Every structure is written in structure tokens, then in C-alpha cells.
Amino acid sequence: MPVEERQIRAPLLGFADAMEARAVADTASAPGPELHLLTFVLEREEFGVPVTQVREVIRVSDITRVPQAPAHVRGVANLRGRILAVVELRSRLGLPPADLTPRSRVVVVEVRGRVLGLLVDAVRQVTKVPEASVVPAPEEVISADVDYLRGVARWQSRLIILLDLEKALLPTE
Amino acid sequence: MSVGDENPFGELLQDYVLECLPLAEQVADTFVELERRWRAGDPADELLGSLPGRLHTVKGNSAMMGLTPAQETAHALEDACGLLRRSSERRTDPAAALLITGGGLLVDLVRQASPELDPGPAARYVERVRQWMQGEGPPAADTQSERRRTDRRGGGGADKTDSVVRVDFRRLDALLEVLGEGLIQHSALAEAYRRLARRSGACEELDRLDQTILALEKTLKRLESTLMETRLLPIASVFGRFPRMLRDTAEAEGKRVRLLQSGGETPLDKAVLDRLSEPLLHLVTNAIVHGMEPPDARSLAGKPEEGTIRLDAAPHAGRVVIRVADDGRGLDEKAIRKKAEALGQELRDDEVVPLRSLIFLPGLSTAEQVSRLAGRGVGLDVVAGAIHALGGTIDVETEPGKGTAFTLSLPVTLAIIRSLIVEIDHERFALPMAHVAETVRAEPDAIREINHRGVAQWRGDLIHVADGGAVLGTAAADRAPRRFYVVMAAGGKRQALLVDRLVGHQDIVVKGLDPALGRPDVVSGTTILGDGRVACILDSVRILEGGRRAG
Numbered sequence: 001m002p003v004e005e006r007q008i009r010a011p012l013l014g015f016a017d018a019m020e021a022r023a024v025a026d027t028a029s030a031p032g033p034e035l036h037l038l039t040f041v042l043e044r045e046e047f048g049v050p051v052t053q054v055r056e057v058i059r060v061s062d063i064t065r066v067p068q069a070p071a072h073v074r075g076v077a078n079l080r081g082r083i084l085a086v087v088e089l090r091s092r093l094g095l096p097p098a099d100l101t102p103r104s105r106v107v108v109v110e111v112r113g114r115v116l117g118l119l120v121d122a123v124r125q126v127t128k129v130p131e132a133s134v135v136p137a138p139e140e141v142i143s144a145d146v147d148y149l150r151g152v153a154r155w156q157s158r159l160i161i162l163l164d165l166e167k168a169l170l171p172t173e
Numbered sequence: 174m175s176v177g178d179e180n181p182f183g184e185l186l187q188d189y190v191l192e193c194l195p196l197a198e199q200v201a202d203t204f205v206e207l208e209r210r211w212r213a214g215d216p217a218d219e220l221l222g223s224l225p226g227r228l229h230t231v232k233g234n235s236a237m238m239g240l241t242p243a244q245e246t247a248h249a250l251e252d253a254c255g256l257l258r259r260s261s262e263r264r265t266d267p268a269a270a271l272l273i274t275g276g277g278l279l280v281d282l283v284r285q286a287s288p289e290l291d292p293g294p295a296a297r298y299v300e301r302v303r304q305w306m307q308g309e310g311p312p313a314a315d316t317q318s319e320r321r322r323t324d325r326r327g328g329g330g331a332d333k334t335d336s337v338v339r340v341d342f343r344r345l346d347a348l349l350e351v352l353g354e355g356l357i358q359h360s361a362l363a364e365a366y367r368r369l370a371r372r373s374g375a376c377e378e379l380d381r382l383d384q385t386i387l388a389l390e391k392t393l394k395r396l397e398s399t400l401m402e403t404r405l406l407p408i409a410s411v412f413g414r415f416p417r418m419l420r421d422t423a424e425a426e427g428k429r430v431r432l433l434q435s436g437g438e439t440p441l442d443k444a445v446l447d448r449l450s451e452p453l454l455h456l457v458t459n460a461i462v463h464g465m466e467p468p469d470a471r472s473l474a475g476k477p478e479e480g481t482i483r484l485d486a487a488p489h490a491g492r493v494v495i496r497v498a499d500d501g502r503g504l505d506e507k508a509i510r511k512k513a514e515a516l517g518q519e520l521r522d523d524e525v526v527p528l529r530s531l532i533f534l535p536g537l538s539t540a541e542q543v544s545r546l547a548g549r550g551v552g553l554d555v556v557a558g559a560i561h562a563l564g565g566t567i568d569v570e571t572e573p574g575k576g577t578a579f580t581l582s583l584p585v586t587l588a589i590i591r592s593l594i595v596e597i598d599h600e601r602f603a604l605p606m607a608h609v610a611e612t613v614r615a616e617p618d619a620i621r622e623i624n625h626r627g628v629a630q631w632r633g634d635l636i637h638v639a640d641g642g643a644v645l646g647t648a649a650a651d652r653a654p655r656r657f658y659v660v661m662a663a664g665g666k667r668q669a670l671l672v673d674r675l676v677g678h679q680d681i682v683v684k685g686l687d688p689a690l691g692r693p694d695v696v697s698g699t700t701i702l703g704d705g706r707v708a709c710i711l712d713s714v715r716i717l718e719g720g721r722r723a724g
Contacts, residue, residue, distance in 0.1 A: 064707040067645035068693035085687035
């Protein structure tokens with residue numbers, strides 16, 4: 001893992017461990033393999049992506065729109081001198097686009113070597129959920145073009161929708 | 174240089190390719206030229222004499238790297254050239270063909286620079302040369318002495334004593350990134366100074382700050398021009414690939430063509446050169462396959478059987494102009510117009526729609542026979558697209574029976590371009606100054622409508638004025654009238670773009686477009702402005718072309 005990436009990810013992991021310690025204290029035990037997730041909010045739902053695909057979470061004030069870009073691209077932002085393409089995750093998931101708010105964040109992910117930003121309403125937490133808690137999404141809500149839902153984690157009275165970033169972000173490849 | 178056997182795949186191999194590939198390519202080109210000269214009855218002694226030294230270096234370096242096939246091929250060629258220097262009666266077509274084959278092989282072997290190559294082709298070639306040489310008894314003694322010299326050289330190493338340092342081009346790119354950040358920080362400083370000055374009025378400290386910022390700008394400019402110079406390569410590094418390719422293509426097509434070049438020393442940024450070679454190659458191939466008539470047709474037309482393709486480059490007004498011209502049959506304008514009409518292009522008046530706007534249409538190919546080499550699929554539209562992507566323009570002139578000439582105008586560098594920053598519907602955009610002719614305040618009555626398109630008077634002509642928001646697809650319904658228009662000109666076309674505000678001039682560092690952004694027609698890249706915001710760079714050339722539709 002490159003140094004830079006490690007530096008960015010380390011605080012995330014530290015946070016996750018702290019959260020996990022609390023979770024363990026709460027429930028006394030969480031046996032079996034676990035998924036390490038970063039969760040965020042879109043509309044009123046909570047979504048989760050693997051922490052291993054997340055490079056950092058940033059606050060952005062300026063996202064420049066790009067004429068003629070695909071509808072699910074919000075625009076481009078300046079990430080420390082690099083140009084970051086920011087995906088409007090809402091429209092990618094069939095939700096209406098929303099204005100930026102003070103809670104809006106861009107989750108910078110790396111998918112198959114490509115770095116992209118995901119615009120989300122808010123970031124909730126880094127957490128671990130037991131793999132056993134994941135159930136497939138109900139067939140009724142799945143259609144052919146919605147293959148980016150990996151499943152739903154039911155954990156501590158929460159429902160976390162697991163996203164397959166490869167399928168959500170690189171749909172045609 | 175000591176050879177690290179323990180690390181035969183590392184940087185040493187890279188250095189080897191860097192040094193030997195140009196040599197091998199020169200050798201291969203010289204072989205092609207030899208054939209031409211010999212056919213013309215010129216013994217070309219001095220050309221022959223230039224070969225052994227180069228072959229010798231390639232041989233020695235290949236030996237050091239343990240690349241036996243390349244070493245042996247170079248050696249065989251060296252021997253063959255030695256023999257040819259001594260006996261002019263052996264300077265025949267078959268001999269030239271043998272050399273040309275070997276030159277191509279050597280270039281391939283050097284380019285691949287892998288110790289795991291199949292030794293078969295090289296071994297077979299060496300055997301062919303040996304047999305050819307025995308055809309009239311090569312003096313063995315000379316070969317021996319050649320070999321002794323190789324041994325000495327092989328053990329000795331680099332004897333160059335000049336001050337040239339080889340640098341991986343990626344390092345220059347990294348330097349450029351740093352310079353780019355410096356330029357952005359400078360404009361942020363300048364912006365902050367302006368605000369400060371407005372708020373607090375004149376004072377001595379502010380003056381000093383202003384002086385320092387100006388000095389910083391000068392320093393950065395000097396750094397920029399020095400760095401830009403280090404990135405420049407002579408265009409000959411691209412032109413140099415053509416002689417062999419041209420010969421092979423002409424041979425395959427049954428045509429006789431010679432290539433004349435000038436301006437090979439013209440410098441261009443390596444990043445431009447790298448992306449120029451494909452489109453140029455395509456134009457030259459087109460000229461041979463479609464432009465040139467077969468020899469018999471040429472002599473019937475009263476032209477020399479051997480056709481001529483000229484490749485000229487010259488610096489012009491801060492850009493580089495390249496011309497690819499043939500003396501072939503010329504473009505069939507009628508066929509092109511017919512084909513364009515079939516593609517749905519409106520051709521009400523031949524005078525209005527010039528040939529040059531038709532020939533670069535996608536799908537337009539008038540060649541009746543689809544050749545293997547310049548086959549269908551890649552047309553002039555792709556060439557034009559590649560040139561436009563470089564911020565260049567392409568134009569064509571043709572005369573039936575006399576030939577066709579393509580003229581390319583390219584920026585010397587891609588990395589940093591002077592731009593006009595404008596604002597359209599609250600977003601800022603960069604317009605490359607190379608295509609900005611003038612900025613004009615849009616007076617209320619200055620813009621009229623003809624056929625639902627805006628037109629204005631400019632320098633005595635009527636030009637089309639397109640709305641910036643409409644072109645970009647950002648137009649808001651209830652906006653104030655735009656206050657300025659920018660007259661853009663490129664490749665013989667002119668058009669104005671209405672914008673809300675002129676922000677200023679800035680040297681911008683060009684950054685690419687992420688593939689996630691698709692392929693917007695009107696945007697060629699992105700950049701970071703002084704305030705840290707990202708702005709899109711508008712593709713003036715594409716806008717000028719699309720203006721007829723988008724306006």
C-alpha cells in the first residue's frame with residue numbers, strides 16, 4: 001500500500017476500531033467474519049461501501065459542472081491540485097439530485113485503479129458488521145439495471161444497503 | 174558503464190533503448206535512401222560511410238546487454254556495409270532490399286530489447302547475409318579486424334565526454350506539475366493582493382508586496398520557459414519513422430514514391446510529438462495509397478513516374494506549421510460532395526460549403542477500393558479529431574491532377590497555454606488565446622438575427638454570434654443579456670461567443686478529462702484557477718465547427 005494511502009486510511013481504521021470497541025462493549029460479542037464499511041446517507045437511507053475502497057472523505061464547496069458530461073456526473077473538484085471527477089450518486093441510484101448542504105461530503109474512492117468522488121448527503125460512520133447479517137436485497141426491488149446492490153446488512157436495528165462500487169461506477173466496462 | 178548482469182531488465186535496458194533505437198532507426202532510414210540513390214545511379218559513398226559507426230555502437234551496446242539477436246544482426250549489417258563500401262559493383266537492388274529487411278529487423282529487436290526473444294529470425298537473417306556475402310567472396314580479414322574492435326568497445330564502455338544528461342520524461346512531467354502549482358499559487362497571491370489593496374488603500378508594505386509578486390511572476394516565467402525548452406524535441410524524431418514506412422507502403426501498393434523533408438529541426442514538446450505521429454502517419458499513408466497514381470498512369474499524365482511527397486515543418490507565429498503535400502491526382506471534389514450529400518450534409522450552394530468542411534466529416538471516404546493499409550475505419554475525421562485534441566487546426570488544398578496538401582498548425586506545447594478566462598452562466602471557462610481574435614462589448618443593437626441565428630458586424634464582415642450558454646448547454650431561461658462576445662478564429666473559420674464576463678488572462682496548466690466525464694464536444698480539458706476552483710477549457714476549434722448547428 002502506498003504511504004500516502006496508508007496515511008489517509010489509518011485514521012479511518014482507527015475510528016473504525018474505536019467504533020467497533022463500543023459495539024463490542026454494547027453487544028458483548030460479534031462472532032464470525034465481519035465487513036468493514038463506511039456508511040453514508042442518501043435521501044433517508046443508509047448505504048455502505050467497503051472501507052478498503054475509500055481513500056478519504058472531503059468537504060467540498062466548489063464543484064465545477066462540465067458541459068455535456070453524463071447526467072450522473074456532478075462535475076469536477078480540486079483535490080490538492082488533482083482534478084477529481086465527482087459522481088452524483090443520487091442520480092446514479094435513481095434519486096433526484098440535491099443542493100449542497102453543510103453536511104454534504106465527497107467520498108473519494110478507488111475502484112479498479114481509478115479515483116472518483118461520490119457526492120453524498122452526509123457521512124455517518126465507519127463500522128463493522130458481521131457478514132452473517134447480510135441478506136440479499138428483496139427480489140422485488142432488484143431489476144436488471146440495478147445490479148449494484150450487493151445486499152442489505154441488518155445490524156443493530158439498522159438497514160445498511162451495500163453498494164457494489166465497480167458495478168455502480170463503471171457500468172459499461 | 175559497467176554491466177550489471179544481476180539486473181539485466183532494469184533501467185539499463187531502458188537506457189539501451191533510448192540510445193540505440195534512434196541509431197537503429199537512422200540506419201534503417203539510410204538503407205531506404207541508399208536504395209533510392211543507387212537506383213538513380215548515385216553510388217552514395219558518404220551515406221554508406223555513415224553506417225558502420227552507428228551499427229557498431231548498436232552492436233556493442235547489444236552485446237553488453239546480452240541481446241544476442243540484435244548484436245548479431247547489427248554485426249551482419251556492419252559486415253555487409255563493409256563489403257559494399259569496398260565493391261561498388263555489388264550496390265544492387267537485391268543488396269538494398271537485403272539491407273532494408275535487416276534494418277527493419279534491427280529496429281524491432283532494439284525496440285523490444287528483451288533477452289527472451291526468439292533468436293530464429295535474427296539467425297536466419299544472419300545466414301542470408303552470409304550467403305549473400307559469399308556470393309562474391311568477402312575478404313575475411315576485414316571482418317576479423319571489425320570483430321577485434323567490437324571486443325575492445327564491448328569491454329570499454331561509454332567514451333562520450335559531453336555534458337548531456339538523460340532524464341526520464343516522466344520526471345519532466347513531474348517538474349511541470351510542480352511549476353503548475355507554483356503558477357496557481359502565484360495567481361492566488363496576486364488575487365489576494367488586489368483585494369487587500371482595494372480594502373486598505375496604498376501603503377509602502379503593499380507596494381513591496383506588489384513588487385515581490387511581480388518578481389515571483391518573472392521567476393516562474395523563466396522557470397517555465399527553461400522547463401519548456403528541456404521538453405522540446407526536433408520534429409525529425411517523428412519524421413524519421415516515415416522513410417521506411419513509405420517505402421514499404423509504396424512497394425505494397427505498386428507505386429514509386431520519394432519523400433522530401435524539410436524543417437526536421439523544428440522543435441515541439443514531446444507530449445505533442447507523441448500524439449502527432451499517428452495522424453501524420455495516416456496522412457502520409459493516405460497520400461501514397463489514395464493520392465498517388467500508379468507509375469503508368471503518371472507517365473500518361475505527363476508526370477514523372479516517381480511521385481513526390483513533401484513533409485515540411487516550420488515555426489510560425491509561436492506555433493508549428495506542418496505540411497504534407499503530394500503531387501498525385503488530387504481530391505475528387507465531385508465524389509466528395511456526392512458522398513457528403515449521401516451522409517445528409519446540406520449542400521445548397523457549392524460556394525458556401527467549402528471542401529475542407531466536408532472532407533473531415535465522419536464516414537467520408539471516397540476511395541473505391543479499400544486498401545489494407547489505409548483501409549476504411551480510420552478516416553480523415555479521426556485525423557482531424559486528433560489534431561483538434563492537440564489544440565491544432567487542419568486544412569486542405571487540392572487541385573485535380575496536381576496534388577493535395579494538408580496544412581496542420583499546432584501549438585509548440587500542450588502543457589501551459591495562455592488563456593482568456595470568461596464567465597458563462599456563473600461558471601468560469603478558459604478559452605485558449607491562440608484562437609481568440611478579439612473581445613467586444615455587446616452593445617444592445619449590435620447583434621441581429623438572420624434565420625434565427627445571431628450575427629454581428631466584425632471588421633467589415635458579418636459573423637455568426639452564438640450564445641455561450643446554448644453552445645455549452647447551460648443556458649438559464651431568465652438571465653440578463655450577456656455583455657461581451659469573444660471573436661474566435663481558427664482554420665479559416667470565425668465565430669463569436671457571447672459571454673457574461675471577461676475575467677482576465679492567465680497561463681493555465683492543462684489537465685486532462687477523467688474518462689468518467691464522457692467525451693464532451695466543447696471541452697478539451699480542465700485546469701485549476703488562481704482561486705483554487707476548477708475550470709473547463711473550451712475547445713475553440715470544435716465550437717467553431719459545431720457552431721453551425723449549435724448556434
